[in-house]
Amino acid sequence: MACAIVWFRNDLRLDDNPALRAALAGGYLPVPVYIHAPQEEAPWAPGAASDAWRHRSLAALDAALRARGSRLRLFHGPTLPALQSLVAISGAEAVFWNRRYEPAVERRDATIKRTLRRQGVRAESFNGALLLEPWELATRQGDPYRVFTPFWNAAQAALRPPRTWDAPARFDPLPDDADVPEGVSLAGLDLAPPRSWDEGFWRRFTPGEAGARAALQRFLDQALTGYATRRDRPDLDGTSRLSPHLHFGEISVVRVLAALEASTAPAEDIAKFRAELGWREFGHHLLHHFPDTPARNLDRRFDAFPWARPDPRALDAWRHGRTGIPIVDAGMRELWATGWMHNRVRMLVASYLTKHLRLHWEHGARWFWDTLVDADLANNTQGWQWSAGTGADAAPYFRVFNPVTQAARFDPEGAYIARWLPELAALPVPLRFAPWERPGLLARAAPRYPRRPLVDPAAGRVAALDAWRRSR
Ligand SMILES: Cc1cc2nc3c(=O)[nH]c(=O)nc-3n(C[C@H](O)[C@H](O)[C@H](O)COP(=O)(O)OP(=O)(O)OC[C@H]3O[C@@H](n4cnc5c(N)ncnc54)[C@H](O)[C@@H]3O)c2cc1C
Structure with missing residues (x-):
């Protein structure tokens, strides 16, 4: 044989x-x-x-x-x-x-x-990774889609019923070991970090097919019902955390879809979760058709945008959660500790980098690339270009997230901030969102936390809009 x-x-x-x-x-x-x-x-x-x-x-x-x-x-x-x-x-x-x-x-x-x-x-x-191949869908003019909603409508109409396949319990017969080279040991690939800085990752995630199945089951049992409203709350366990498992192909998106179809959760929660899988499909569609977008603006009008000259101190403060904006710093510390960050907070840290600090989105995309366990070229490129306003279907650049009101809205008790910035837990809740407003209190509670934000939310917004107007 x-x-x-x-x-x-x-x-x-x-x-x-x-x-x-x-x-x-x-x-x-x-x-x-x-x-x-x-x-x-x-x-x-x-x-x-x-x-x-x-x-x-x-x-x-x-x-x-x-x-x-x-x-x-x-x-x-x-x-x-x-x-x-x-x-x-x-x-x-x-x-x-x-x-x-x-x-x-x-x-x-x-x-x-x-x-x-x-x-x-x-x-x-x-095709083992996607619901549809990136080249299967085109607009009526035969072009790639650049806007999510029509893409997802077309995708849903083209989807085939999900069919799963279970591998056999044994592969019989097997090739004779003598006929196949031995190869190297896993340690020989040198993938594991030398110091165990990744310990925190494994308190949250279990890599491998069994870990992926368990994550899906947890999500179906505990978080799918209510997903549409809870998914934006970083203080809750409201999302699936399937992203690294999907990136490494430890579970097929077909199996996830089949589980959704069998679920009795409310229709709006199922539709919302399906749409997130749709964003993943859309990211791959864009990357395939616009292969230079990991390094270039999809919207070429931004090629002339006056990005700030990279200031190593500002970039370092952003990377290590020392900007003085608590929701941003909490997100960057969650990323460092767990290899993952909640989607809403990803949008906020990306907005602060590209709009308030006015640094090119590629600086952020590169940092995420090195630190995320779900780092995925299609999704990361799409996420950064969307957040910066340079991508497909983008929130226009002039829509600048206010990190204080966003934090108050999506982390209403400041619990996420307190979890990742324990030094701010002693502050009363509203102050956790903008601690610089009471400098004396901040100095006593958290003497090492920045006294003032790197860039003030209101002033940064004005400067970003001004740069955007000048570039038009
Ligand atoms: C700046 C930025 C960078 C990002 N970088 C990545 C990345 O490198 N890898 C990555 O997988 N996702 C990335 N995302 C998308 C999103 O934040 C994550 O997929 C999501 O937070 C993963 O958590 P979850 O599995 O609990 O998501 P859930 O809400 O449970 O969603 C289920 C699945 O849908 C997919 N999905 C959800 N949201 C998106 C989205 N906005 N775009 C594409 N797919 C999505 C993911 O595969 C996810 O596992 C990025 C978003 C932003 C704003």
Whole structure:
């Protein structure tokens, strides 16, 4: 019986895995491999938090494969020669993988597919990440969508009923171990951080397919009902926290959709959550059609915008939660401690960076890239360009979030602020949103917290609008 290489990438699961399914359905002996080649993803090679996650996720995938009598073999890139050598040694007739949509990865994968096919190897890729391929939808004029609502309406009309697939309990028969190179150890990939700065991540998340399933179940049981209203509250556990699991493909979006369809939660909560999955689809649609947007404004009119010259001290204060604006600082500290930040707070920290500090959104996108466990080129680019007002369907630049009123509205008891900035917990609630208004009280309660905001919310707003008018 011939074998097939199943090349795992950001699809670190067994169920609903079209590449694995194709290998088994084709009657091949599956050889699961992971090839580490971060340099091939430049200039967006995975950041430190992503590496820490991937380390654990690969371990979980290997354990799941071993429970089925198989195992995951790990190799160093470059990818094409690694695959060619695996094919030559194992005699594999086919290589199967699930598609990714980052521009550098799309280019690399196209070369690999072409080369392997030219050499007589059956090379095939599948959609394992999205509800619809980014090229499946177009406007009536045949253009890519640039506005979410018509995109999502068209997507919903085109969606097929979600069909899940459970991997078999054992892969029988298995390739003879002697026919497949051993590969390197997980430690040999050097993904785990040397000092355990990631400890806080694992109090909140469990990487791997079982952890993803548990997160989905928790969300269905505890947070889907009420999602439409609670999702904007960072002080509540009101969202799914599925983003890193979806990014690494530890659960399929098809399975999430199937669970929603089976749910008896209120229709408005289900519709809202589906729409968030729609934003993920939209981000991938945009990245595929506008592949230079991780570094360039989608709205080219912003190419002439007078961004401030990067001030290392301001950037450092923003990164480490020392701007003096509590909701911004709380978010940046949540990010540092857990590798994740609530969506509403992501919008507020991004708005403060790009509008009040008037720093180019790429500074923020880069920091998020290194520190988020869900760092995802499609979603991160979309999130930053949307927040900066330079993207598709953007909140126009002149709509500047007020971080004080936003905090009072979405963290009404100041509990989120107190959790991540315990030094402000002693302040009465309204002061937690704008502590500089009572400098004496602030100095006594939190002597090390900034006395004044880096940029005052009102003055920063005026300056941002002025810059925007000048650039028109
Ligand atoms: C500046 C900025 C940067 C961002 N960077 C990323 C990123 O790198 N990776 C990432 O996955 N998301 C990013 N987002 C989107 C969003 O903040 C996260 O997806 C969300 O907070 C994840 O939490 P959750 O899983 O609990 O979301 P839920 O509310 O439970 O939503 C379910 C799923 O829908 C998807 N989703 C939700 N909101 C969005 C959105 N606005 N755009 C795209 N997909 C969405 C995610 O896959 C998420 O897991 C960013 C948003 C902003 C404003």
